[in-house]
Amino acid sequence: MQSLMTKPGSAITQSLRGMALSHPDTIKVHFDPDFVERLAPAPSGKVAVVKGSGSGHEPLPIGYVGLGMLDAACPGPIFTSPSPVQLLAAVHSVDRGGGVLFVVKNYAGGVLNTELTIELALQEGIDARYVLVNDDVSIPKVANRRGLGAATLACKIAGAAAESGYTLDAAVEVTRRAVAASRSMGVGTNVNTLPRNGPGENLADDTIELGVGIHGEPGEVRSVSKGMPEIVDLIVHPILHDLPFASGDRILLLISGMGGTPPLELYLFSEAIHELLAAHNLRVERQLIGNYLTCLGRGGYTISLMRLDDELLQLWDAPVHTPVLHW
Incomplete structure (x- = not known):
C-alpha cells in the first residue's frame, strides 16, 4: 500500500472532519x-x-x-x-x-x-x-x-x-x-506519489531535482557529488541573486518539507543553509523549519527567504493562534 488515501474525494471530507475534531x-x-x-x-x-x-x-x-x-x-x-x-x-x-x-x-x-x-x-x-x-x-x-x-x-x-x-x-x-521581498525554490529528492497514477520512478542516489513545483511539476535533474553544501549552493544562490539580498539584510527563513522528508533531514539542511547565509552576512531573525507547504508525500523541500523590515517583522511577531502556528 502506497497510501491510506485510496479515494481522494472522500479522503478530503474525512480529513476535514478529523481536523474539526482535533481543533474544536x-x-x-x-x-x-x-x-x-x-x-x-x-x-x-x-x-x-x-x-x-x-x-x-x-x-x-x-x-x-x-x-x-x-x-x-x-x-x-x-x-x-x-x-x-x-x-x-x-x-x-x-x-x-x-x-x-x-x-x-x-x-x-x-x-x-x-x-x-x-x-x-x-x-x-x-x-x-x-x-x-x-x-x-x-x-x-x-x-x-x-x-x-x-x-x-x-x-x-x-x-x-x-x-x-x-x-x-x-x-x-x-x-x-x-x-x-520573498524568493523561493523547491528541490525534489524522489518522485511524489499521486493518487491518480501511483508511484513514480525514484531519482538516483547522487541526483536531485532542482526547481520542482508543488503539484509534481518536474525540475532539472542535477548530479550532486559533494553532499549538502553543494545542494544548498544550487538552491540558495539563485534566491539570493534574484531579489537581490545584500550584506546585513535581516532574513525570515522558511524550510518546508514536501511531505516525505523527515525532520532529521530538514535540520541537516538547516545547518548548511545557516552557514551559507552567515557567510553572506545575512541575519536570520526568524525561521520556521518543518512541514508548512507540502506536495502530498513527495521527498524534498521548499526554501523561502523574506527580507525583513521593521513593519514586516512586527507583523510576523504579532500573536497568532491556528492549528499550526501559535505564539
Missing part, C-alpha cells in the same frame, strides 16, 4: 460547500483574509485558519483550485464590512476562480481584492512564476495586518510588499 477550540468546518472558518470572533469593520488552495498542500491553507492569520480557507480537490461557490460562501461567512483580501498562489485555476469570486462579491457590494504570490525563482519570467513558500508567509503578514486594524488598502499594500 480554533476552527469550524463547513461542508457543501467546503470551507474552514475561524472560531475567534472578529470585530466589525475588520478586513477578512481568505485563502483557497487545492488539497495536498496541507497545512496550507486550512491549517492557518485562526486569530492573526486566515479568517477562512477553502480546500479544493487534490491539486485543484476550490470553486467560486466555495470561495463566495466563505466570503459571506467571514465578511465584517472591512472588505476581503484573498492570498492567491500564481496558478491559472486559482487566479481565475478568485477573480470570478471577487467579481461576484463586488456585485453584492463587498469590496474584495487579491494579492498574487509568485516567488519561485526557478522560472525566469516573473509573470509565470509559481507560488511557493511565500504563500505561507504572506498569509501570516496579511492576517496580522487585518487583526491589527489595517484598512483593506493598507493590508493589500503590506502583503504585496511581503511577497515582493
